[in-house]
Amino acid sequence: MSVKASRVAVDGCRWPSKYRHATKDDAFAAIAALERAGRGSPDMSVYPCAGHWHTGHSIEKFKARIQRSLRGGRAKRSKSNRKGRR
Numbered sequence: 588m589s590v591k592a593s594r595v596a597v598d599g600c601r602w603p604s605k606y607r608h609a610t611k612d613d614a615f616a617a618i619a620a621l622e623r624a625g626r627g628s629p630d631m632s633v634y635p636c637a638g639h640w641h642t643g644h645s646i647e648k649f650k651a652r653i654q655r656s657l658r659g660g661r662a663k664r665s666k667s668n669r670k671g672r673r
């Protein structure tokens with residue numbers, strides 16, 4: 588038996604250290620909960636893994652948002668202060 592050091596968990600999970608959501612709905616619910624707590628991000632996304640779901644920042648969403656702001660909003664450089672401060 589050859590034992591290879593692998594970062595992939597036995598069940599094929601690519602992100603063993605991340606929290607696993609059983610269903611897509613669970614993953615979306617987790618994102619919604621973060622948003623309600625004021626810790627959400629427009630770049631958060633859900634993605635399927637080996638029989639479960641993870642949440643995380645979507646690089647594609649992030650890039651798309653940056654591209655959009657680079658093209659469109661050159662005039663407005665103000666940082667968004669919509670973090671729900673009192």
Ligand SMILES: [Zn+2]
Nearest residue numbers: 600601602636
């Ligand atoms: Zn996984």
